[in-house]
Amino acid sequence: QVHLQESGPGLVKPSETLSLTCTVSGGSLDNYFWGWIRQPPGKGLEWIGYLSDTYSTNYNSSLRSRVTMSVDTSKNQFSLRLSSVTAADTALYFCARGTTLWPDWFFDLWGRGTLVTVSS
Amino acid sequence: EIVMTQSPASLSVSPGERATFSCRASQSVTYNIAWYQHKPGQAPRLLIYGASTRATGIPARFSGSGSGTDFTLTISSLQSEDFAVYYCQQYNNWPPRVSFGGGTKVEIK
Numbered sequence: 001q002v003h004l005q006e007s008g009p010g011l012v013k014p015s016e017t018l019s020l021t022c023t024v025s026g027g028s029l030d031n032y033f034w035g036w037i038r039q040p041p042g043k044g045l046e047w048i049g050y051l052s053d054t055y056s057t058n059y060n061s062s063l064r065s066r067v068t069m070s071v072d073t074s075k076n077q078f079s080l081r082l083s084s085v086t087a088a089d090t091a092l093y094f095c096a097r098g099t100t101l102w103p104d105w106f107f108d109l110w111g112r113g114t115l116v117t118v119s120s
Numbered sequence: 121e122i123v124m125t126q127s128p129a130s131l132s133v134s135p136g137e138r139a140t141f142s143c144r145a146s147q148s149v150t151y152n153i154a155w156y157q158h159k160p161g162q163a164p165r166l167l168i169y170g171a172s173t174r175a176t177g178i179p180a181r182f183s184g185s186g187s188g189t190d191f192t193l194t195i196s197s198l199q200s201e202d203f204a205v206y207y208c209q210q211y212n213n214w215p216p217r218v219s220f221g222g223g224t225k226v227e228i229k
Contacts, residue, residue, distance in 0.1 A: 033216075043222075044207060044221065045156075052215055104169045107156075
């Protein structure tokens with residue numbers, strides 16, 4: 001059974017870079033999309049971006065200037081970096097698997113999320 | 121970017137009753153919409169994709185409908201485990217440009 005687990009610092013200082021890793025266990029990264037979604041306190045879900053099945057990237061335009069996603073196939077992990085963070089980036093961060101079942105596409109597997117607080 | 125608007129923001133329903141909530145897209149997404157259930161402390165769960173196809177293992181009491189800009193998720197007879205927040209998500213275009221609605225919280229009446 002495939003399992004996704006987010007990891008990374010729970011506290012980041014303003015203006016610094018948030019770095020999170022998602023470890024995929026029980027399955028391969030091949031042939032899927034791998035995405036990041038966040039949920040600010042008391043708010044809904046916001047798509048951050050994803051790595052496609054060819055490991056190209058696609059980011060939310062509102063975050064594009066600050067987001068970098070990468071993959072480490074040797075460790076079966078993918079990562080998120082969000083630079084110049086502010087309190088508005090405080091959120092529960094989820095990693096998720098995107099699956100293509102043509103013509104449909106959806107996040108069919110999610111991690112439980114990790115809370116990141118931006119505060120000095 | 122396509123904006124997804126869900127209504128109502130919250131809904132109080134008694135167990136056994138029917139719950140219906142809506143999702144509207146700012147432009148047509150044809151049938152490219154998915155629905156998710158999210159409970160606190162848990163991973164979100166895919167319910168529906170392609171506007172009306174239930175994901176693997178999802179009970180038949182969950183159904184989705186709609187096309188273009190207007191979509192509906194219906195739970196025919198609410199069970200205790202269905203009280204959660206429900207999100208719609210569009211995936212129009214290729215590669216997908218994704219956006220979520222603000223969610224509808226289903227609470228016990």
